Ligand SMILES: *[C@@H]1O[C@H](CO)[C@@H](O)[C@H](O)[C@H]1NC(C)=O
């Protein structure tokens with residue numbers, strides 16, 4: 017590759033500096049070391065003994081000891097300083113978690129406690145606002161004593177060009193390790209220094225990342241330089257840079273689309289991923305999924321039902337991993353209750369949840385073992401005898417439990433590894449035909465673990481398990497067929513396993529497509545499959561766990577940076593999360609939208625353009641919700657110039673998947689109002705219908721708060737709908753443009769002969785779509801609007817009532833007066849003083865004054881008023 021020479025320059029430099037250091041070491045005297053040493057080292061490091069006691073703390077201590085005669089004295093001094101600083105730093109543990117430290121819990125109780133806490137902070141402990149992430153630098157902060165001491169040591173060592181010191185300073189400024197305040201400019205300077213000093217790939221990656229994102233305003237974004245540094249780091253084997261470069265080549269970001277380059281780097285990552293997996297216990301390291309779309313907590317970017325991620329086919333995939341994670345605790349609670357009542361299915365699910373772990377619950381192997389064992393004991397006695405009279409269901413689940421128990425013993429998970437015990441359990445499981453037991457015993461035979469190696473027996477066992485649709489077994493069987501040269505059968509098994517998203521299956525398929533074995537060579541297929549493998553191996557290349565934790569703890573800055581790294585590597589989930597965090601157009605009704613303090617934190621990195629970039633990248637990776645968001649950004653001109661046609665195209669693309677109710681709704685609205693696309697009531701109606709169809713009103717998960725929100729909204733719509741109708745009787749409201757629109761649309765509807773049209777149905781769509789906001793999810797503005805309307809209605813009603821009352825009183829009075837005056841003579845116009853004193857004073861100007869808003873029909877004023885009150 018071209019830049020290779022450039023990459024070697026730093027190495028030349030290092031060698032040169034080493035050479036100089038060496039020669040200076042020869043010349044340098046011990047006294048000089050001593051005199052320089054004193055301020056850095058602490059007491060025990062005396063002139064004569066520093067070489068031997070250098071390993072006092074820190075892992076690199078031995079280095080200096082062993083290489084002191086080889087390395088320059090300055091460098092050695094630096095190493096010592098770094099060790100000392102490390103020791104100091106590790107003493108500056110972050111302050112112990114305060115009493116209010118608890119993360120957002122699920123369930124109504126947990127949530128209210130969480131918000132009570134937030135409210136408490138808002139009211140009484142209104143801390144300083146967090147710094148703006150993408151725009152400004154943090155204020156200088158005073159460092160704690162040991163920290164500033166350590167920083168001083170590191171800075172001195174960095175001045176001596178110690179890579180470790182430079183690296184540490186850079187990390188501390190970037191991540192804020194050891195409570196060091198963040199300073200992205202400083203971090204960039206340090207990373208850059210290290211990258212040019214010795215071509216350190218980690219530093220090059222960071223420089224590339226900062227050039228790509230311009231994070232913290234440390235440096236002006238420069239995609240060409242970003243690409244250069246990432247390529248350098250990738251050549252040196254930095255996994256994150258390899259993924260970044262591969263992604264940029266495959267998506268055509270800052271580089272022409274180039275499938276070969278993309279395959280080259282993705283394959284490199286995939287190879288590492290598979291090597292990592294196979295380096296694990298029998299059966300391989302388990303690749304735990306840590307990447308979640310944070311928007312899914314709320315049912316997707318657009319809320320439950322409106323987002324593609326929780327609508328249509330996705331709504332039905334309600335499993336423990338895709339569930340909104342707040343509901344998991346409730347499910348667990350329910351299952352726990354059932355399990356204690358002796359329901360084996362609940363016990364099994366709980367055990368498996370403990371074993372696999374899920375988003376909100378970590379793996380708990382001891383608990384899993386306990387539950388699996390309880391389940392197995394329902395069927396087998398301690399001696400392995402089968403208990404009489406056990407139900408079929410219990411038998412089946414006990415077999416599965418046996419499989420898991422054996423697996424845990426085989427892999428030494430939560431207990432010491434034991435092939436003998438594992439085999440016992442597998443044999444028990446196989447008696448009842450458990451697939452996991454068959455597969456696992458097959459692994460033992462294949463690799464000769466505690467049994468003699470026997471590939472034929474292994475193949476038999478794999479075959480039995482594969483017939484039961486166990487993906488791992490299918491992959492192993494496929495691999496065996498591949499070894500035999502039966503590529504067609506192998507591919508068949510890999511493809512079946514790939515349906516379950518099995519990592520190794522994709523890897524084999526990618527290899528076959530890459531080399532053109534058994535099928536046509538295809539660069540794009542290979543690239544896509546390698547990408548899947550690389551991205552499934554999150555653990556070796558991404559930092560989702562840290563990001564998720566930071567997000568859960570409310571540390572949005574850390575979360576954003578971490579997600580952004582994943583996003584740069586091309587992981588769609590990371591891109592969606594970054595965009596979601598940066599999204600300014602959040603139309604959701606959350607607490608954060610009414611509590612200013614939280615809002616401040618949430619908008620810390622508000623940058624519509626960045627959000628737009630990541631929405632776009634996420635949308636290009638087939639995220640339907642992001643596609644709709646993209647449309648919103650084009651429609652509203654957020655981070656770009658407003659473009660209605662592009663918006664319509666985005667919505668159309670999203671609606672084609674038949675998943676996004678939001679997109680259909682928007683399309684309906686655009687058709688209705690002729691925005692971006694042709695005005696067409698018929699199509700509008702169709703899109704509205706589709707939106708309703710896609711939007712699953714039926715309860716799909718038991719206790720989803722979001723679902724309540726949805727129901728509440730629809731209920732609220734009905735209520736306000738009724739109110740609005742009643743207001744429409746009033747002439748003032750009748751003049752509202754929506755009404756004329758309504759009439760026009762209704763006439764149009766009749767002309768178009770919409771026989772099936774229900775007025776309610778129509779109104780419903782009209783009311784939500786016809787308002788200036790186009791969102792199905794505009795719950796806050798909807799509610800506010802409705803509230804305003806209700807308030808207005810109330811005020812009007814009161815006015816009416818008041819006026820009527822007053823008018824009736826006055827009418828009565830007048831009538832009484834007239835009655836009294838009729839028998840006698842009419843009073844002279846100019847002589848009111850002749851009236852009897854006991855009568856109330858009549859009001860001469862009464863009729864004029866009282867014409868008011870709503871004169872009664874018998875009132876002579878009525879005609880005047882009805883004519884438009886022109887006469888007055
Ligand atoms: C809160 O406490 C938990 C353990 O109790 C800890 O893991 C977590 O890091 C703490 N969070 C903060 C922000 O201190």
Ligand SMILES: *[C@@H]1O[C@H](CO)[C@@H](O)[C@H](O)[C@H]1NC(C)=O
Nearest residue numbers: 179180183184216217218219
């Ligand atoms: C970069 O330098 C740091 C500090 O010396 C070191 O810990 C790290 O392993 C280096 N990275 C690579 C890829 O060599």
Ligand SMILES: *[C@@H]1O[C@H](CO)[C@@H](O)[C@H](O)[C@H]1NC(C)=O
Nearest residue numbers: 183184187188191192193562
């Ligand atoms: C600093 O913290 C980050 C994340 O918290 C971690 O990945 C990194 O290794 C740390 N660096 C050092 C030098 O401790």
Ligand SMILES: *[C@@H]1O[C@H](CO)[C@@H](O)[C@H](O)[C@H]1NC(C)=O
Nearest residue numbers: 153154155156199201202205
């Ligand atoms: C951050 O570092 C730069 C130099 O790298 C320095 O000029 C600036 O003052 C620092 N900012 C703060 C807030 O310490």
Ligand SMILES: *[C@@H]1O[C@H](CO)[C@@H](O)[C@H](O)[C@H]1NC(C)=O
Nearest residue numbers: 402403404405406407408410
């Ligand atoms: C088996 O269980 C059924 C009910 O579950 C019971 O009627 C029957 O007596 C039991 N038989 C034995 C041998 O325990």
